[in-house]
Every structure is written in structure tokens, then in C-alpha cells.
Amino acid sequence: MDIEKVSKLARLELSEEEKEKFSKQFENIMKWIxxxxxxxxxxxxxxxxxxxxxxxxxNDREEFFGNRERIIKNFPNREYDFAKVKKVIE
Amino acid sequence: xxxEEKVREHINKIKEKDGKIKSFIEVWEEDSIKRAxxxxxxxxxxxxxxxxxxxxxxxxxxxKEITAGSKILKGHISSYTATAVKKMIDExxxxxxxxxxxxxxxxxxxxxSAYFPTRNPINTDYVPGGSSGGSAAAVAADFADxxxxxxxGGSIRQPASFCGIYGLKPTYGTVSRYGLIxxxxxxxQIGPFAKTIDDxxxxxxxxxxxxxxxxxxxxxxxxHSDKKLSDxxxxxxxxxxxxxxxxxxxxxxxxxxxxxKKTKKTxxxxxxxLKYAISSYYIVASSExxxxxxxxxxxxxxxxxxGKDLESSYEKTRGKGFGTEVKRRIIxxxxxxxxxxxxxxxxxxxxxxxxxxxxxxxxFKTADILIIPTTPTTAFKIGEKSENPLxxxxxxxxxxxxxxxxxxALSAPYGxxxxxxxxxxxxxxxxFSEKYLFxxxxxxL
Numbered sequence: 001m002d003i004e005k006v007s008k009l010a011r012l013e014l015s016e017e018e019k020e021k022f023s024k025q026f027e028n029i030m031k032w033i034x035x036x037x038x039x040x041x042x043x044x045x046x047x048x049x050x051x052x053x054x055x056x057x058x059n060d061r062e063e064f065f066g067n068r069e070r071i072i073k074n075f076p077n078r079e080y081d082f083a084k085v086k087k088v089i090e
Numbered sequence: 091x092x093x094e095e096k097v098r099e100h101i102n103k104i105k106e107k108d109g110k111i112k113s114f115i116e117v118w119e120e121d122s123i124k125r126a127x128x129x130x131x132x133x134x135x136x137x138x139x140x141x142x143x144x145x146x147x148x149x150x151x152x153x154k155e156i157t158a159g160s161k162i163l164k165g166h167i168s169s170y171t172a173t174a175v176k177k178m179i180d181e182x183x184x185x186x187x188x189x190x191x192x193x194x195x196x197x198x199x200x201x202x203s204a205y206f207p208t209r210n211p212i213n214t215d216y217v218p219g220g221s222s223g224g225s226a227a228a229v230a231a232d233f234a235d236x237x238x239x240x241x242x243g244g245s246i247r248q249p250a251s252f253c254g255i256y257g258l259k260p261t262y263g264t265v266s267r268y269g270l271i272x273x274x275x276x277x278x279q280i281g282p283f284a285k286t287i288d289d290x291x292x293x294x295x296x297x298x299x300x301x302x303x304x305x306x307x308x309x310x311x312x313x314h315s316d317k318k319l320s321d322x323x324x325x326x327x328x329x330x331x332x333x334x335x336x337x338x339x340x341x342x343x344x345x346x347x348x349x350x351k352k353t354k355k356t357x358x359x360x361x362x363x364l365k366y367a368i369s370s371y372y373i374v375a376s377s378e379x380x381x382x383x384x385x386x387x388x389x390x391x392x393x394x395x396x397g398k399d400l401e402s403s404y405e406k407t408r409g410k411g412f413g414t415e416v417k418r419r420i421i422x423x424x425x426x427x428x429x430x431x432x433x434x435x436x437x438x439x440x441x442x443x444x445x446x447x448x449x450x451x452x453x454f455k456t457a458d459i460l461i462i463p464t465t466p467t468t469a470f471k472i473g474e475k476s477e478n479p480l481x482x483x484x485x486x487x488x489x490x491x492x493x494x495x496x497x498x499a500l501s502a503p504y505g506x507x508x509x510x511x512x513x514x515x516x517x518x519x520x521x522f523s524e525k526y527l528f529x530x531x532x533x534x535l
Contacts, residue, residue, distance in 0.1 A: 014417065083390055
């Protein structure tokens with residue numbers, strides 16, 4: 001596993017120490033996970049819904065939540081009623 | 091004793107003993123006393139009237155802090171109440187506090203809490219199990235009558251077994267996950283802990299049901315008709331005894347003897363794909379977690395660490411906010427879902443999941459209930475496994491297949507080892523057959 005690449009994909013900063021420790025542990029964990037390949041799964045449909053339910057849709061109607069202020073108060077950085085984010089367009 | 095006195099007595103017990111056990115992250119003393127006083131005035135009493143209930147720190151309770159055992163959410167206040175918690179309140183339960191847990195429910199010992207480890211009330215040198223270890227310990231120590239936990243791969247049943255109490259993992263889709271901080275959405279299920287089967291059952295009856303806010307809950311639950319234990323057939327799942335404690339096997343065999351006498355017939359059950367369940371589980375659960383935990387980016391919740399640009403702010407926030415086990419699983423899940431590896435890992439794991447489910451479907455053709463130990467060992471010592479994630483993962487070997495198949499299971503306390511640590515028997519039944527579990531658990535009393 002290219003831990004540098006995967007941590008970038010996951011937007012997760014790892015210390016050098018963590019990278020080293022994880023790489024060793026993943027070697028073991030992946031070896032064990034590779035046991036999966038001992039089983040023949042030709043022709044088996046993967047399970048994506050254990051209940052068998054599909055597309056359980058509700059009516060497309062807005063509902064009043066009632067506690068908007070609390071959600072906004074939880075933003076770490078706020079300006080007026082908006083979450084503040086660093087500039088993404090130059 | 092009136093309700094206010096009952097609450098005060100429990101609070102005092104917590105103050106006296108929880109300093110050592112550390113099952114709670116926060117106790118809502120004033121609120122619960124106020125609530126008890128209000129309930130005293132009620133004429134019509136709900137199903138859980140006056141029951142003292144603790145909730146895991148991953149269930150929202152409006153106006154209260156919630157952290158999922160993580161530093162990344164420190165200071166986050168719930169903006170609404172989880173459906174399961176609300177249903178408990180509607181039946182007149184008193185919510186006394188939130189309990190410690192492995193960070194984002196990832197762990198089997200409560201040592202992964204970002205705050206402090208919880209200790210097993212039976213013997214404080216040992217772990218209470220996890221990830222709902224705080225909820226299990228709170229009931230075992232008599233700080234609460236009932237507690238709620240969540241079970242993704244055994245996180246209710248394993249700590250119930252380690253702490254010597256009952257724990258129920260309901261059928262997937264019977265209890266709403268609205269207001270539960272998600273770990274692995276296709277496996278997570280909220281369920282109760284209790285010291286008596288009656289309390290366990292009333293808690294389950296209270297929290298189950300369709301919720302328009304959770305589209306994975308069943309609109310109709312085709313519950314099986316009542317069946318007496320003497321009319322049930324008992325399936326004994328064959329498993330590898332290697333790696334199991336002697337006392338676990340001994341007590342398990344005693345439980346088989348007890349239930350065999352009381353059921354109609356006993357059959358041996360072979361489940362050929364059981365041994366692959368745990369690797370399939372770690373791929374599915376970690377993949378879903380890597381996606382679910384993407385939302386913790388420092389913009390809407392909790393902790394924020396400033397970087398030179400947006401992307402590095404995400405990376406820093408998450409790198410500093412998440413603990414080791416959470417990072418390990420996010421990396422594993424991201425890898426399993428990344429281009430070029432998806433078929434090899436995620437898809438393969440979902441196919442194995444189909445085979446595990448088929449094993450259960452086959453088993454339930456000949457048996458009404460199945461039994462297997464809840465865990466291969468009794469509680470381990472604090473620190474014993476924390477540096478070896480693989481050995482920690484393998485502790486869930488008997489519990490994860492149930493989550494993969496979406497069926498229901500209960501851990502019942504049964505016997506102890508030579509150190510006085512409890513053993514647990516896991517009873518498993520098909521979807522919507524929780525009643526069978528309660529019946530069978532009574533047969534072990």
C-alpha cells in the first residue's frame with residue numbers, strides 16, 4: 001500500500017511515525033484480509049442492501065427543522081449565518 | 091422511594107464509584123433530578139416510567155454535548171434528539187448521562203476513547219469491552235437500569251459479555267439510526283443493555299419501529315408469532331475452538347446442555363463462510379467509515395486546524411482530530427475503495443457477505459435459534475492488546491457475522507472463568523425474531 005497516496009486521498013495528515021507504524025501493521029492486516037481470495041465467489045451477487053429494500057424515497061417536500069441557530073453555532077468559523085471556508089478560487 | 095430519591099441515589103453511586111470505572115463522559119445531574127420531579131406529577135405512566143437510562147456518546151440529545159468519544163467533535167452540541175432516545179423519553183425514561191466509547195465506535199475495549207479508558211466494574215484491571223463499553227459498565231455497576239449502545243460488529247454483545255449483563259443487537263432496520271453518528275451505515279444498529287430480560291425487552295419494544303427519517307427502517311415488521319422454547323429447535327454452530335478460553339468452552343457446553351433439555355430438538359449447524367466473515371467485515375466497515383467520516387473536515391463541526399490552504403486545513407484538522415484507530419480504518423477503507431482495488435477488496439467483501447447471509451438463511455431452515463459463544467475469551471487486561479490491532483479485531487470473530495447478515499442476536503451472561511470474569515452465550519435468530527431471543531435467554535436463567 002502506498003500510504004502517502006492513500007492518506008492524501010483521505011485528506012488525512014499522518015506523522016512520519018504514524019506512516020511507519022501503519023505500514024508495518026497494514027502488511028499484517030492485508031495478509032489476513034487476502035484470505036478472502038481463498039473463497040470462490042464466481043457468480044455470486046454482492047450484497048448492497050441487507051434489508052432487500054431499494055430506493056425508499058420520501059415525498060420531495062421541505063420540512064421545517066426548527067433549530068437552525070444551533071447548527072450555525074456549531075460552525076468552528078462563522079461569519080453572519082455562514083460557515084467560513086478558505087478561499088478556493090484564485 | 092420516590093423517583094427523585096431514586097435519581098439522587100444513582101447520582102451518589104456514580105459520584106462514589108465512577109471515578110475509578112469511568113463509564114460516563116458526562117452526567118446530567120440537575121436535568122435528571124428535574125425530570126424525576128416532573129415525572130412524579132404524571133398520572134399516566136409510560137412503559138419505562140422512572141427507568142434510569144444512560145446513552146452512548148454517539149446518540150444526539152438536543153442541547154447536550156456529543157463527541158462520539160472523539161476530540162474532533164469536542165464542544166459539539168446536538169441540534170436535535172435521536173429517534174431511539176426520543177422514544178425512551180416519550181415512555182418516561184430518565185436520561186442520566188452519556189457514556190464513554192471507543193472513538194467513533196471503532197474498538198473492542200474502550201481504550202480507543204479520546205478521553206480515558208473505561209474499566210470493567212467486575213475487575214477494574216480489565217477492559218469492559220467495546221465499543222459501547224461505557225454503556226455496558228454503567229449498567230453492570232448499577233449506575234443505570236438500562237443503557238443504549240450501538241453494534242456494528244459486536245459493540246453491544248461483546249461488552250455485555252465482558253461485563254456479565256444482557257445486550258441486544260436488533261435486526262437491521264428495526265431501530266431507527268436517525269441521530270446516531272454513523273460508523274458503517276449498512277451494519278450499525280442501536281440496541282439496549284440491561285440486567286434483566288424484562289428491562290431489555292421493554293427497551294427494545296420502545297425503540298423499534300419505522301421512522302420516516304431513516305429510510306432503512308422497515309415499514310412493516312413481519313414479526314414471528316410467539317413460540318415457546320419447548321417448540322423451538324436449537325442450532326449449535328460449529329466453530330474452531332482454537333484460540334478460545336477453556337472457561338468459555340466449558341460454560342458454553344453447559345449452556346448447550348441446559349437449552350437442549352428445554353427445546354424440541356438440537357441440530358448441528360455448519361457455516362462454511364464464517365471464517366471469512368471477519369475480513370469481509372473489516373473491509374465493508376472501514377470502507378463505509380472512510381466515506382461517513384469524510385464530513386469531519388473542520389467546516390461544520392468541532393475542531394478546526396488552520397493550514398496554508400483549504401486542503402491542508404482539512405488534512406491538519408483530521409490528522410490532529412482523529413485518534414490512531416480511526417485513522418487506521420479511514421486509511422484501510424480509502425484504500426479498499428480506491429481505483430484499481432475496488433473489485434479486489436470492496437466488491438469481493440460484499441460477495442463474501444452474500445455467502446455469510448446464505449449460511450444463515452440455510453441454518454434458519456432447520457433451526458429457530460442458533461448459539462455460539464459471544465466472544466472467544468473473557469475480558470482482557472487494559473493495555474494487553476492495544477498495540478496489536480489484528481488480535482483486537484479477531485476478538486469479534488463470533489459477533490460480526492450477525493451484522494453482515496442483518497439478523498438479530500443477544501448476549502446472555504452465563505458462568506464465569508477462574509478469575510471471576512463473566513462468560514457470555516450468544517443467541518442468534520432470524521430477522522424480526524427478537525421474541526425468540528428473549529424466550530431462549532429465559533431458558534438459561
